[in-house]
Amino acid sequence: MMDVARLAGVSHQTVSRVLNEHPNVSEPTRLKVRAAIAELGYRPNRTARALVTGTSKVIGVVAPNTALYGPASMLTAFEQAAQDSGFAVNVGSVRSLNERSIADAVERHLDQRVAGLVVIAPVASAGPALARLPEDIPLVTIDGDPERASTLVTVDQVAGARDATEHLLAAGHATVWHISGPAEWFDAAGRVRGWEDALRKAGAEQPPLLTGDWSAESGYRNGKLLARLPEVTAVFTANDHIALGLLRALSEHGRRVPEEISIVGFDDVPQAAYYSPPLTTVRPDFDAVATASVELLLAQIDSGSPNLTARRTIAPTLIPRDSVAPPPRR
């Protein structure tokens, strides 16, 4: 920076002013400085800047270390949105979603003096880890605890699940079964609630809840059970991969979809349209989630006052394909 100042014939201070676009710099000097910067190929040292300002153009993200479609999609969408706003993204992935490891990840980020924090931690154990956070750090939680997190961006799981269930009921099914995600995930809990809501509203009988773990394997396991129950004509699964496993189990038992059993999934993974049959599913808008998160986070960073207790809920949309049909005549 001193070199630039020397070459431009000004002080280091003026260079700094040009860099930060302070108003009180005359046009000629501004141009001189710009020219010197270009000539020397000078790039400001962000580390020094961070040291003196106490903050950096870096956002920390805590995310589960997983190839699960939902979190992974959130993560990449968020990275892109943050970059578009001029922020770098520091990812601290956590192997398991327990309080301890989430707290560790958060502390690592704090050590790096991140400007803000995004937590994609869709389980209850994230709550306590976040509660002990310093008050003044901008924080956005994605798909977090609706009861607790202050600034929260979330997919409307309940509405999505309700849509899915009602879509099946509207096709004429007496009731709808559900294979859920792991109980400790808020996403899974929300989808169960939406399913229950829809059944209650329609006055349909609520079948026992089957529990999966997001994996195709769990859909297959539960599917082997469901295939043997003749009264099952409609199933809503907590995600598309569970649906895939279910499809496999039903096919092995010779039960045809959608003629005998209708299925609706959740997530709209890119492959869902090529399942056999193409899967009717519910699509969350991950880009919208990411954009909203960045927006809320930057609002906190810019205003300097975190915890606005703002909320954004992104409504998913039902994508009808071929896995839903009226129930068979008895």
Add this chain to the structure above:
Amino acid sequence: MMDVARLAGVSHQTVSRVLNEHPNVSEPTRLKVRAAIAELGYRPNRTARALVTGTSKVIGVVAPNTALYGPASMLTAFEQAAQDSGFAVNVGSVRSLNERSIADAVERHLDQRVAGLVVIAPVASAGPALARLPEDIPLVTIDGDPERASTLVTVDQVAGARDATEHLLAAGHATVWHISGPAEWFDAAGRVRGWEDALRKAGAEQPPLLTGDWSAESGYRNGKLLARLPEVTAVFTANDHIALGLLRALSEHGRRVPEEISIVGFDDVPQAAYYSPPLTTVRPDFDAVATASVELLLAQIDSGSPNLTARRTIAPTLIPRDSVAPPPRR
């Protein structure tokens, strides 16, 4: 840090020595300092440290901004491995894999004074962007240009594809068709080469190459063509998602797998075992790739001498399932 020094009754310098585990500190003072650190809840400021040392405990990763299974798996595996070695990971995702945007991402990382750089950029256009890099920055390329990148960790695409093709030939098929990934990807090119090698070695006739883009849709599109050709009895697809689309197309045309047509995929996505039929595929070991990358990168960082021109090749393994059978009798 001054507070800690005061409380422990030593100088700031001694505190620094304790922090960095310098040898010349007596045991009693070391303990006093440790106690003071604990009492004050002191955490060293990594930014200041980075400023003076000129480097940081952060690794920059350039990766395509995509939900593609391969790159996404690499990324999460790498994050975890880096964290286990005490490094934070800064992700700079790039929307498109052209030279310009890769160069931008690299420069962003350099501004942040990362300790090293990992580039997951499996296309030729990444080469020029990397060539202009300062000599002294530790760099590891994952699945990069075999002709060019100095330190390279890569899945042995050729061997995997050869295994897949030979597996089909061994089942009795006269030849094997191939639906490839996008031509500009090294991964795709390697798989094509392995397929050609195996056919040549077996003296089998080489059918025309069909080109996909990793998506199920492209498998479906090519599949509609293949379904109409009675001579096709075996297909090796560049990844599992293409295989899924192919399965769908064949099923729509009433052609049965594996009775009429055998298929082998690549990647072993977690869902592959639940396709109809369960897909025989080739599994790359992403964890091994990540571990090797971190290892090579840390070697460069520690030694201070980058570009060791070290190479690591990770051999994938064939996972036999139900999508391969002998060809039908004419």
Add this chain to the structure above:
DNA sequence: CAACCTTGCGGGAGCGTTCCCAGTCCGACC
């Protein structure tokens, strides 16, 4: 026993920025 090395510790400079304060110049005002 003098000269020397080793161990343990402290003082001060410096990394590359930004922030605070002060200074100069010029036009405007009474």
Add this chain to the structure above:
DNA sequence: GGTCGGACTGGGAACGCTCCCGCAAGGTTG
């Protein structure tokens, strides 16, 4: 015509560390 305010610029301190040097005490050597 002197005073005042605004626009522009510069000098120095500070951010929180690490590195370089110096110094004292004790042990070792010839």
